[in-house]
Amino acid sequence: MKRWGGFSGTRWWSMVLKEFTQLKRDRLTFAMIVGIPIMQTALFGYAINTNPKHLDTAIISADDTDITRSFIAALENSSYFNVVATLPDEAAGREALAQGKVLFVINIPAGFTRQLLRHERPSLLIEADATDPTATSSALAAVNGIAQSVVDKEITGPLASLRGSPAPFDVNIHQLYNPDNITQYFVVPGLTGMVLTLTMVLMTGLAITRERERGTMENLLAMPVTPLEVMTGKLIPYIGIGLIQATIILLAARYVFQVPFFGNIGAVYLSALLFIAANLTVGITFSSLAQNQLQAVQLAIFFFLPNIMLSGFMFPFEGMPKWAQTIGNLLPLTYFLRLIRGILLKGNGWADSWPSVWPMMVFMVVLMFIASATYRRTLD
Amino acid sequence: MTAVANPEYAIDVQGLNKSYGEKHVVRDVSLRVRRGEIFGFLGPNGSGKTTTIRMVCGLLKPDSGSGTCLGYDIVRERAEIKRRVGYMTQRFSFWEDLSIVENLDFVARMYAIPERKAAVRKALDNLGLTARAQQLAGELSGGWKQRMALAACMLHEPNLLLLDEPTAGVDPRARRDFWDELQSLAAKGISVLVSTHYMDEAVRCHKLAYIAFGKLLAQGTAGEVIASQHLTTWAIHGDRLSELQDELRKRPGVEQTVTFGDVLHVSGSDAELLRRTVEASAGGRRAELIDTNLEDVFIYLMGKTPENGGGKA
Incomplete structure (x- = not known):
């Protein structure tokens, strides 16, 4: 023993x-x-998934041009947005958000392209259902980058001056350890x-x-x-x-x-x-x-x-x-x-x-x- | 081994006390159990029997009092006591999800029994459990559970068995077998302290102790216990005994009335007063003076209130 x-x-x-x-x-x-x-x-x-993708999005478009279509296509390509509806007006957009049918409503105002070409800095409105911040934040963070890429691609030739000058310095982001989030x-x-x-x-x-x-x-x-x-x-x-x-x-x-x-x-x-x-x-x-x-x-x-x-x-x-x-x-x-x-x-x-x-x-x-x-x- | 207090006694404890908070469950209990003796421990539920047994085998530390169990001090040498005592708990306390043989094997390893397998096989044989060895303990009936528990606590060949109401809920045949087994163990020199509620078991004990409200009220052989209460008992035969019983209860000198089938036992400590009362009330029924038996005495003891018995807890 x-x-x-x-x-x-x-x-x-x-x-x-x-x-x-x-x-x-x-x-x-x-x-x-x-x-x-x-x-x-x-x-x-x-x-x-804290980095959700393919979120339902509705479009209110009062300005159907190559540039706006390209922007919408770019949003879909980012895989964050999934366009499910085209709505007639803002009231319908609010209703869709309130009912939870969509998480985003993208509102392209009338004359957007014309204003853009006239250097008038037009605005696009994205309304998001931000009740759950984690659901929308990554998608929203991606929007400005998408806008920039559309401008870079679509606006060429004599209109290139519209691109605006880039920031005087570059910011390089390295996402370490889990780069794809x-x-x-x-x-x-x-x-x-x-x-x-x-x-x-x-x-x-x-x-x-x-x-x-x-x-x-x-x-x-x-x-x-x-x-x-x-x-x-x-x-x-x-x-x-x-x-x-x-x-x-x-x-x-x-x-x-x-x-x-x-x-x-x-x-x-x-x-x-x-x-x-x-x-x-x-x-x-x-x-x-x-x-x-x-x-x-x-x-x-x-x-x-x-x-x-x-x-x-x-x-x-x-x-x-x-x-x-x-x-x-x-x-x-x-x-x-x-x-x-x-x-x-x-x-x-x-x-x-x-x-x-x-x-x-x-x-x-x-x-x-x-x-x-x-x-x-x-x-x- | 230290101070073998008195080799004659398996248990020799004096003045044991134990309280749980305000509740004084054992008061000044002194017990002496001789080697090879079957010592019966009686008393109503909650009277302190289990607590006393636990103190004797070193599972509980007494608040005060001292003593020896198999010659070992019950406070300082608990480990030695545990190794030599077989303790069977009141509630079945083996593992119901283990089979009989697994339970026994576990116990055998705990006590480091030499030639474990052979010892387990022998224990199974002795108690007639071999055929059921693979059965889960939880599936056994009360009688078989109790047999298994006894086999388990006998496995390490203890010198003293402490059995806490071992036959509660067991059928009469199994109880008889169990007691035959106990008596053959005692004949081999093993001492047994057994608590019980059954009179037929009490009479098979060599010595008895009666405890109520934590206090020992009587101790000795059956004869001594009966004599110590100084009771006179009359037996009355006849019809409508319950009416008579109600009437007698109010009469002087009658301290207790108990019916045993068609016989009414009337007891009291004043023999002369009781005789006059019984003769006056019998009303044509046959009344005879008999020897007070153990059951009369126990029922009498149980009827004592804490005030005149053991003091209020």
Whole structure:
């Protein structure tokens, strides 16, 4: 029998075996382990797009000329705008916007081309349904560039003076790491963190409160097994589950969404392991606070919401107010997202990753302390 | 091994107290269980039986009091106690999603039993569980669950068994088998502390203790427990006994009336007063003075209020 400092390898291993056997029998949980990452990847990977294209657009054109037609064609070619209707007047445009039939109404006033040729700087009006800023902002940002390109292409020869002089200096924009602004590149690696937060906290929370709720904890306490053996033995299977889930999402990222993997895959797994450990300590702490499985679930949800909202998973971290960033900075998911996105998309190495690694370690140590301080109260 | 207090006793505890907040659930309980003895632990629900058992086996720390279990201090040497005691919880506390053999195997590993597989096989054989070995524990009926639990807590060959209402909800046949098994264990020198609500089980114990409101009210052999309450009992045979019972309850000297089928037991501590009352009220029915039995005494003890029994909790 292997034994050191009261810790018995045999007992620990038999805890691990027991947990695996129980997990194997629990078909629903087993299905969830594989189902959650697949479902979330499908949903977030295919359904969510923060750079939406092909948005429905209506045209009110009182000036049908080569130049205006070319402009409309250019808008469609940008793939942001999808012209679905031509409307008679402004009132009809407003109605279409109000009813949500279109997101944009492009209003070309009468005599637009004539005014243009006379150097009178005519105006085009684009009205956008800006109730959802993310839906319209990228498209609107593209409009001025489109206008410029139409002018460059269509207005030639003697009219070239209309082009106006370019700005006295050039601005070169390099969009690094994700030049095509593909949302999936950003969202899918982050999903690893979200799925792990959900399942790790929930499952460990449940695994330990389940023993208490079913009365089997009393039996365990009456045996010579030590609390450390019980805790670590129960957690091992969940570390394996976490790694399986991470693998499923990473495979989907690589082969379904073609997310570039610039960094070291070993570093990705090390970060995932650290992150899993941090979440397990949350699960243990919840299990010692909760009296039953229902309460453990409630605590897990309570923890999950700020993780989704404030970690930078869905909304830009930098865009949040200071107080929200402060809360976000207390969550391990915030650091894990920076880590995995940094490693995969930017090819970050050890030095770049360290600022996100140590806060997770601190988090883990603090929670481990809380968990072990609260565990002893089991029967007394 | 430290201070083997008294090798004669498997359990020797004095003045145990335990409170949960305001509720004083065990008060000054002292117990002595000899080696090889079956010691019955009786008392109404919530009287502190489970808490006492948990303190004896080191699952709970007493607020005050001291003692030894198998010669080990119940506060300082819990780990030693756990290794040598088999504790069967009141509620079935094995893993219902594991099979019988998986449960036993788990327990065997926990106690680091040498030649584990053989020990598990033997335990299954002994209790007639071999055919059901692969069945999930959760699918077993009450009697089989209790058999499995006993097999599991016997696996590491403990010197002392602590059984908390092991036969609650088990049919009479299975209860009888279970007690036969207990008696053969006791004959081998294993000590047993068993809590129960059943009189037929109580009479099979070598010693008894009765606890109510956290306080021990009586302790000793069945005879000693009966004698300690100084009750006189009359048995009345006849018809319309319930009418008679209602009437007798109001009469002087009658402290308790219990019907056993077609016999009415009337008990009281003042023998002479009771005799006069019974003779005056029997009204042609046959009345005879009998030996007070254990059940009369327990019902009498149960009827005691906290004020005159164990003090208000």
